[in-house]
Amino acid sequence: MAAAARLKLVLRHLNSPVTAFPTSAEIVTHTDPGRPRYTLENGFLSPEQRQFYEENGFLHIKKLVSDENLELFRAEFERICRREVIVLGLTVMRDVTITKAEYVQDQQAVSKIQDYQNSETLFKYCCLPEILKYVECFTGPNIMAMHTMLINKPPDTGKKTSRHPMHQDLHYFAFRPADRIVCAWTAMERVDRTNGCLVVLPGTHKGRLQQHDYPKWTDGVNKMYHGVRDYDPNYPRVHLVMEKGDTVFFHPLLIHGSGMNRTLGFRKAISCHFTSADCYYIDVKGTSQENIEQEVLEIGRKKYGIDKDVTMADVWCLKGRLVQGERTNL
Numbered sequence: 001m002a003a004a005a006r007l008k009l010v011l012r013h014l015n016s017p018v019t020a021f022p023t024s025a026e027i028v029t030h031t032d033p034g035r036p037r038y039t040l041e042n043g044f045l046s047p048e049q050r051q052f053y054e055e056n057g058f059l060h061i062k063k064l065v066s067d068e069n070l071e072l073f074r075a076e077f078e079r080i081c082r083r084e085v086i087v088l089g090l091t092v093m094r095d096v097t098i099t100k101a102e103y104v105q106d107q108q109a110v111s112k113i114q115d116y117q118n119s120e121t122l123f124k125y126c127c128l129p130e131i132l133k134y135v136e137c138f139t140g141p142n143i144m145a146m147h148t149m150l151i152n153k154p155p156d157t158g159k160k161t162s163r164h165p166m167h168q169d170l171h172y173f174a175f176r177p178a179d180r181i182v183c184a185w186t187a188m189e190r191v192d193r194t195n196g197c198l199v200v201l202p203g204t205h206k207g208r209l210q211q212h213d214y215p216k217w218t219d220g221v222n223k224m225y226h227g228v229r230d231y232d233p234n235y236p237r238v239h240l241v242m243e244k245g246d247t248v249f250f251h252p253l254l255i256h257g258s259g260m261n262r263t264l265g266f267r268k269a270i271s272c273h274f275t276s277a278d279c280y281y282i283d284v285k286g287t288s289q290e291n292i293e294q295e296v297l298e299i300g301r302k303k304y305g306i307d308k309d310v311t312m313a314d315v316w317c318l319k320g321r322l323v324q325g326e327r328t329n330l
Contacts, residue, residue, distance in 0.1 A: 038179055045137045057205030058250035064130050065186045065245045073270050076121040077150050081110050087119045116148045117321045126272045126323050131184050135274045138182035142277035142325035153196050153267040156260040163260045165227025170252040171212045174284055174313040180276040181252045187242040188268035195267040196259045198240040205251035211288045277328045281313035
């Protein structure tokens with residue numbers, strides 16, 4: 001299907017009521033309809049939902065996570081920012097412009113926290129039955145939470161550093177296969193183009209992992225915000241406008257990013273990359289991922305004094321936590 005035609009179908013799906021999906025006749029997949037590649041047969045997803053994900057690499061589910069749970073996560077994030085709670089292994093990130101400020105208090109100084117798997121309150125997100133029933137359609141019954149984040153996209157200072165370059169999440173992962181990995185990303189408030197919603201390139205999950213580098217942005221780029229080197233800027237894109245509690249599930253090869261936050265408030269979202277416990281670790285040396293491995297290990301040596309023989313796969317082995325079933329491999 002041509003990119004422009006696919007975009008029309010995606011937009012029709014996103015603007016339709018929650019129960020309305022494109023019909024089988026409307027979507028032409030590149031895979032055998034009897035043997036889907038990216039979803040598993042467990043009877044939960046409708047045929048239309050499965051085909052939409054197969055063709056586009058993402059699935060937007062409306063009002064999946066309750067306001068009560070989201071406020072619980074918000075309150076815990078604020079406690080972490082005030083240092084009232086210490087979480088083992090947590091990584092706190094700041095926008096490049098915030099790090100240069102003389103003084104910024106509590107959550108206004110934090111643009112993202114990663115690796116919250118040891119926070120019992122935030123980890124509840126990864127264990128929500130309403131999330132896992134979808135995740136199992138992509139990973140199977142043995143599910144690991146591998147990469148956890150709560151994003152607090154700050155108001156842009158005018159230097160455009162609050163945007164996130166177009167990238168593929170698989171660039172950061174030392175485990176495979178890619179088709180048994182899925183991200184769940186939940187809006188903690190309304191997310192649209194004014195505060196920097198997700199932008200996706202439908203169908204790019206069918207491609208290969210591409211070379212990633214730091215984009216050549218004049219006013220600075222946040223640490224580890226690598227972007228696809230040569231993606232086509234003319235490729236049709238979709239801006240995912242989401243209400244509070246909406247969740248998007250997407251493939252790790254899907255090219256995506258986010259725009260600037262042009263508002264005065266912070267845009268929050270919580271996410272987790274899930275994978276089948278049957279996945280396996282890989283050695284990324286000699287691949288396009290070698291640059292991110294070197295950066296991760298360099299930070300690890302400076303911050304934690306890790307041994308020079310440690311690999312990116314070793315680092316990921318420490319991050320994973322079982323959420324359902326058996327830890328069969330990872």
